[in-house]
Amino acid sequence: EADIYQTPRYLVIGTGKKITLECSQTMGHDKMYWYQQDPGMELHLIHYSYGVNSTEKGDLSSESTVSRIRTEHFPLTLESARPSHTSQYLCASSARDGLSGANVLTFGAGSRLTVL
């Protein structure tokens, strides 16, 4: 049923480790996004991409980086994880809805990261 896949679903690591969260979509969407969802449920945009070789920082400052070498793939990397990076990370992609003309986001199931 899901056309956007995130791995790993859960990750517990120690401080200072490098981690990469994977996100892949099979819908051919040009636009992709990373949101951070804190325990208080709020969603904050941290990165987005409007196509291959295009990446932008979102509204919430993040020490993570992203890359977009292929349309279907949008990985997020933390070079040195810290406890403050503990959160849920949601990947999404979007396409323009034919009726409303609006971009409809499709989310993955999320990657829950815990840094000890």
Added chain:
Amino acid sequence: QQQVKQSPQSLIVQKGGISIINCAYENTAFDYFPWYQQFPGKGPALLIAIRPDVSEKKEGRFTISFNKSAKQFSLHIMDSQPGDSATYFCAARSGNQGGKLIFGQGTELSVKP
């Protein structure tokens, strides 16, 4: 700076009752207002959406009411069911910000049998 303010943070409703979640915004450039539903362990999924040129949109038991002059919109869930228990997010899109969605803080709805 919270551009979309959502309330309440949590809501408990009896089965068959009406659930109402409210959102307010300031940016008059917002031109699209979706609601997303998120079940535990899942990503948010689009539930229903409205444009500011209409005051109400209904899909089954879910209705969005939109008040452009007050810059407020709300989600009404009629005949609430335990299966509706989830977290609901309102959002707004600004056409002059590349179409990015700004989300509210979320409302955790629990429908009691």
